[in-house]
Amino acid sequence: xxxxxxxxxxxxxxxxxxxxxxxxxxxxxxxxxxxxxxxxxxxxxxxxxxxxxxxxxxxxxxxxxxxxxxxxxxxxxxxxxxxxxxxxxxxxxxxxxxxxxxxxxxxxxxxxxxxxxxxxxxxxxxxxxxxxxxxxxxxxxxxxxxxxxxxxxxxxxxxxxxxxxxxxxxxxxxxxxxxxxxxxxxxxxxxxxxxxxxxxxxxxxxxxxxxxxxxxxxxxxxxxxxxxxxxxxxxxxxxxxxxxxxxxxxxxxxxxxxxxxxxxxxxxxxxxxxxxxxxxxxxxxxxxxxxxxxxxxxxxxxxxxxxxxxxxxxxxxxxxxxxxxxxxxxxxxxxxxxxxxxxxxxxxxxxxxxxxxxxxxxxxxxxxxxxxxxxxxxxxxxxxxxxxxxxxxxxxxxxxxxxxxxxxxxxxxxxxxxxxxxxxxxxxxxxxxxxxxxxxxxxxxxxxxxxxxxxxxxxxxxxxxxxxxxxxxxxxxxxxxxxxxxxxxxxxxxxxxxxxxxx
Numbered sequence: 001x002x003x004x005x006x007x008x009x010x011x012x013x014x015x016x017x018x019x020x021x022x023x024x025x026x027x028x029x030x031x032x033x034x035x036x037x038x039x040x041x042x043x044x045x046x047x048x049x050x051x052x053x054x055x056x057x058x059x060x061x062x063x064x065x066x067x068x069x070x071x072x073x074x075x076x077x078x079x080x081x082x083x084x085x086x087x088x089x090x091x092x093x094x095x096x097x098x099x100x101x102x103x104x105x106x107x108x109x110x111x112x113x114x115x116x117x118x119x120x121x122x123x124x125x126x127x128x129x130x131x132x133x134x135x136x137x138x139x140x141x142x143x144x145x146x147x148x149x150x151x152x153x154x155x156x157x158x159x160x161x162x163x164x165x166x167x168x169x170x171x172x173x174x175x176x177x178x179x180x181x182x183x184x185x186x187x188x189x190x191x192x193x194x195x196x197x198x199x200x201x202x203x204x205x206x207x208x209x210x211x212x213x214x215x216x217x218x219x220x221x222x223x224x225x226x227x228x229x230x231x232x233x234x235x236x237x238x239x240x241x242x243x244x245x246x247x248x249x250x251x252x253x254x255x256x257x258x259x260x261x262x263x264x265x266x267x268x269x270x271x272x273x274x275x276x277x278x279x280x281x282x283x284x285x286x287x288x289x290x291x292x293x294x295x296x297x298x299x300x301x302x303x304x305x306x307x308x309x310x311x312x313x314x315x316x317x318x319x320x321x322x323x324x325x326x327x328x329x330x331x332x333x334x335x336x337x338x339x340x341x342x343x344x345x346x347x348x349x350x351x352x353x354x355x356x357x358x359x360x361x362x363x364x365x366x367x368x369x370x371x372x373x374x375x376x377x378x379x380x381x382x383x384x385x386x387x388x389x390x391x392x393x394x395x396x397x398x399x400x401x402x403x404x405x406x407x408x409x410x411x412x413x414x415x416x417x418x419x420x421x422x423x424x425x426x427x428x429x430x431x432x433x434x435x436x437x438x439x440x441x442x443x444x445x446x447x448x449x450x451x452x453x454x455x456x457x458x459x460x461x462x463x464x465x466x467x468x469x470x471x472x473x474x475x476x477x478x479x480x481x482x483x484x485x486x487x488x489x490x491x492x493x494x495x496x497x498x499x500x501x502x503x
Contacts, residue, residue: 149240154200156242158183165239168196168246179205179340180242184249194234195250199243208340209243215339216245218288228284229277231301231337250335251305254385255297257329263388264326268464269499271385273332274300275471276495278378281336283487286371293353293369294341295377297384301337306330345370357390361404361411362480364397365419365426372480375489379475386468387457398426399444402435406451408476415479467494 151157158181162170168185171193175182180199187194199209216233226232235246254274258264266274278300285292307327314324343349353373354363360376363369383391391407394400405411411419416431428434436445454476458469471494474484484492 150201150242154202154205155181156198156201156240163188164196164198164244165237168194170196179208193249195247197245197247198239199245201241206241206243209245211342212340213243213245215290215342218290219285219339222288223284229281229333229335230284231335231339247337250337251302253298254300254302254334257302257305258297258384258388261326261388265388266385267328267502268386268468269501270329270332271382271468272495272497272499274334274385275378275382276490277332277334278336278381279486279490282374282378283490285342286374286486289345291343291345291369291371292336292339292341292374292377293343294338294355294358295336295374295381296355296358297381299336299338300381301335302329302331303333303335304331356395356400357392359400360480361401361415361419361478364400364423366422367418370480371486372483375475375483375486376477376480378486378489379472382468382472382475383454383457394447396444398433398435398437399440399448401426401433402448403451404478405433405435406448407454407457408473408478409453411478412482464494464497464499467492467497470494 149157155176158170158173160170160172164170164185167188169188171184171186173181174184174195180197182195182197185194185196186192199205213233213236216231219228219230220226220232223230231247231250233245233247237244258266278295282292282295307329310326310328311323312326313321341353343353349369351366352363353369354360354377358377358380360369360373363373380391392400392403394403411431411433413431416427416433420427420431426434435448454469454473458465458472460466460469471484471489471492474492475489477483
């Protein structure tokens with residue numbers, strides 16, 4: 001299928017970043033060695049938002065038409081492998097999304113074995129014991145076939161009208177990440193469309209997927225009617241050595257909606273709706289002793305993409321105000337997804353979690369983490385909904401902490417002393433952040449100085465903004481012991497206000 005033409009935009013493009021990840025080993029409290037995948041950084045959203053915000057700092061959202069993603073056939077993949085054996089992937093399928101971060105989970109002694117690989121200890125699924133299906137049926141017979149279905153990186157090669165597990169017919173590729181691909185498919189038995197997350201056929205990723213299955217089953221068991229708006233697992237199984245997770249088919253992620261709208265902010269009434277749903281979803285997780293650890297706009301899906309057109313004033317040069325046509329969501333109903341990094345409070349905690357821009361200060365400082373790290377991520381997300389761009393756009397730990405002080409104020413003395421003991425290289429004179437370092441670049445200093453305080457970002461021109469600012473401040477508190485609990489945040493006065501329909 002030909003690729004649709006790209007829409008030309010007259011705007012400054014963000015700098016391109018490269019993403020690298022490495023495999024390190026950590027020893028948990030019981031002395032067991034674990035392989036952990038650490039993604040060094042994630043490309044930030046564009047720092048340039050061409051849509052100028054007006055006095056009330058909101059606008060409607062634009063959404064482009066959805067095109068069918070091109071796919072790569074197995075025949076072509078085989079030809080490319082022969083012609084370009086030394087080359088990197090030349091797949092036509094959508095490139096991997098560089099904003100995924102997960103950790104490998106604890107070994108399940110009943111289904112995994114350990115073997116040394118290149119001198120390192122690595123967990124691997126037992127080849128003698130099939131991976132049980134969530135539906136109670138046996139492993140698909142197709143897994144016994146010898147026809148190649150993977151590329152050299154272990155990703156499943158998506159073929160139109162491919163039949164998966166003798167039940168699902170593939171339609172198109174929806175997305176691709178470090179851990180696998182997501183495809184749209186038709187359930188042949190019910191004729192309904194579903195989304196299938198196909199995990200890479202590599203032991204460490206297959207093993208990590210077991211944690212997500214375990215979490216999703218727990219969520220569905222405790223909330224069968226999905227009142228808490230977390231993605232529901234319909235079925236899971238092993239297809240040709242790929243663990244597959246079937247769920248309902250939803251709309252685009254909130255980040256893509258922002259991106260296709262040139263990072264224009266959401267209307268304030270939509271932000272309140274999003275905030276109430278997200279806090280409710282995360283409070284439900286915390287009640288089950290689960291920490292999501294990777295909250296971000298990419299992991300929030302719209303249930304549907306319906307919209308209406310709206311005329312939104314945009315400030316022009318001088319005192320001129322122009323009107324721009326935008327698309328406004330008909331429904332703000334959302335679902336929280338991607339529980340591949342979710343961690344039970346009483347189980348092993350990797351030292352580094354969360355995508356960079358939503359990472360809490362206690363994680364950066366190596367002070368350990370728990371439920372409050374989700375609250376901090378939610379604070380970052382709500383500010384991003386209000387402004388349209390990520391709050392902290394950096395790839396350096398010290399610079400990140402300096403930006404936090406610009407936005408949130410100075411670190412409390414007690415918290416700074418704890419950080420100085422854990423990461424003395426970030427501090428000077430006891431508990432003062434050592435910024436800027438002599439080697440800090442001029443651009444780095446400029447970007448830190450450009451960070452505005454929360455008071456400047458969210459001007460308190462009415463009671464809605466005053467309460468919204470107070471809620472965000474309580475979520476974005478340095479000390480996790482002083483940070484508001486997610487369940488308590490649902491009772492904040494902000495949610496008792498009637499936000500006026502300003503569009």
